[in-house]
Amino acid sequence: MAESNQDKNQDGQELQRADEVVAKLPRDQLKSLFYLLNGKPDSRIKVFSRPVYLNKEDISELNDCVTRKLKTHSVDSQITTMSVGYKGSEIQEFGTWHEFEQHPWNEPECIEEIVIKWDFMVRLDQYELPQRHTLLVRISSDMKPGKFLQLIASGNSDDFEQIDVLTSPAFCRVDFINAQISKELINVVADWYEGRKQPALIPDFYYWFKRKRQRIAEALHHSIPFMFALLWMSFFYWMDSNIYDNEVDLRISAVWIFFGLYALAPMHKIGHMLASKVFGKLEKLEGSKVVFEFTSGDKKKIAEITDTNRQRGRKFLKASAWALFLNIVAGLIAAYLFVNS
Numbered sequence: 001m002a003e004s005n006q007d008k009n010q011d012g013q014e015l016q017r018a019d020e021v022v023a024k025l026p027r028d029q030l031k032s033l034f035y036l037l038n039g040k041p042d043s044r045i046k047v048f049s050r051p052v053y054l055n056k057e058d059i060s061e062l063n064d065c066v067t068r069k070l071k072t073h074s075v076d077s078q079i080t081t082m083s084v085g086y087k088g089s090e091i092q093e094f095g096t097w098h099e100f101e102q103h104p105w106n107e108p109e110c111i112e113e114i115v116i117k118w119d120f121m122v123r124l125d126q127y128e129l130p131q132r133h134t135l136l137v138r139i140s141s142d143m144k145p146g147k148f149l150q151l152i153a154s155g156n157s158d159d160f161e162q163i164d165v166l167t168s169p170a171f172c173r174v175d176f177i178n179a180q181i182s183k184e185l186i187n188v189v190a191d192w193y194e195g196r197k198q199p200a201l202i203p204d205f206y207y208w209f210k211r212k213r214q215r216i217a218e219a220l221h222h223s224i225p226f227m228f229a230l231l232w233m234s235f236f237y238w239m240d241s242n243i244y245d246n247e248v249d250l251r252i253s254a255v256w257i258f259f260g261l262y263a264l265a266p267m268h269k270i271g272h273m274l275a276s277k278v279f280g281k282l283e284k285l286e287g288s289k290v291v292f293e294f295t296s297g298d299k300k301k302i303a304e305i306t307d308t309n310r311q312r313g314r315k316f317l318k319a320s321a322w323a324l325f326l327n328i329v330a331g332l333i334a335a336y337l338f339v340n341s
Contacts, residue, residue: 044182046190048170051289053197054139056105059114062192063097066118066135069188073181076130078120084294085113085140110301111292113140124178131177135185139170141290169289199291201305206313210282217279220323224271225264227330232260234334242340274323281316285309 063080070078080097086109094100116137121130165171172189176182202210209216236256240248286305292298 042177042179042182043173043175044179044186045165045171045173046186047165047168048172048190048193049168050193051198051287051291052139052169052193053199053291053293054114055293058196059116060101062116062137062189065188065192066185069184070118070120074123076121076123078118081117081119083115084111085115086110087112087297105294105296107295108297108300109295110297111141111294113138114292115139122178122181127177132175133177133181134175135172135189136174137170137172137189139290141169141288141292199288201291201302202285202287202309203313206282206285206309206316207287209316210285210287213279213282216282216320217275220278220320221268221271221275223327224274224323225267227327227334228263228267229260231330231334231337232256232263234337236260238337238340274319277319278316278323281312281319284312285316 067078082094082097082100084092084094086092086107088109090109094103118135120133122133123130170193172186174182174185236253244252286309291302293302
């Protein structure tokens with residue numbers, strides 16, 4: 001019994017001495033030790049919102065930029081891995097960068113997401129052991145519904161804070177011990193991203209109209225009843241001066257006004273129908289914030305979307321031309337009647 005109590009006292013003294021040693025460690029060394037044991041560094045994230053067009057050469061250029069930057073530091077070891085998500089749920093992983101470079105990209109599937117991770121050990125003056133740092137770049141055409149439902153089902157507030165990041169076209173995250181390295185890497189990725197082309201699935205001419213589709217539809221909607229009212233008023237002036245010698249009867253005026261007001265309702269419907277048609281054609285012009293051109297399926301998809309957008313653009317021009325024709329005809333007739341009143 002006495003030996004048992006003695007063992008407990010020794011254990012307690014050892015724990016107390018361990019706590020004292022930990023308490024005397026500097027904060028940076030304690031953080032480094034915790035990271036080596038648990039793999040949880042500080043993190044820095046940058047989100048990119050600009051639309052981007054990417055092919056294999058763009059990704060290779062990113063890797064070259066990151067590799068050159070890492071060479072300016074004392075990197076002991078480095079490994080670059082990559083995963084490619086295809087439409088649906090298929091994911092292809094590349095364990096080394098060489099595997100990615102040698103891949104033929106003949107798949108008929110379309111790429112929806114690319115995730116690249118650089119994992120490296122850096123020697124820092126204040127630490128005896130190399131410190132692990134990671135850089136992750138994710139580029140995605142869209143957030144998959146399954147992932148969104150997973151976030152909702154989790155009910156974790158931290159997960160909901162990540163929605164803005166996950167729904168963005170791209171983001172990069174650095175897990176680091178040395179803050180200067182993290183800033184440099186994020187700047188490298190940001191400079192690379194800003195140098196990429198933007199998608200051109202929608203021709204510039206139609207894209208301008210698509211951006212202003214709401215105003216265009218509203219203008220067309222109200223132009224039809226307006227031109228009708230102008231034509232109706234001009235015809236009344238012409239009738240008054242040419243038929244009734246400027247002495248039109250009050251009863252005729254009342255009947256004319258009544259039918260004019262009554263006819264405004266169907267004119268509004270016609271205007272709404274034409275405006276909805278024009279708005280719908282512009283709305284269906286398909287674009288994407290992220291466009292990949294890697295696989296055979298990607299190239300086919302780009303060609304199909306571009307061709308479809310041209311067809312929809314021509315339909316938009318036809319619908320707009322019809323509405324414009326009606327307004328011009330009504331305007332010319334109204335001008336003739338008013339001048340000859």
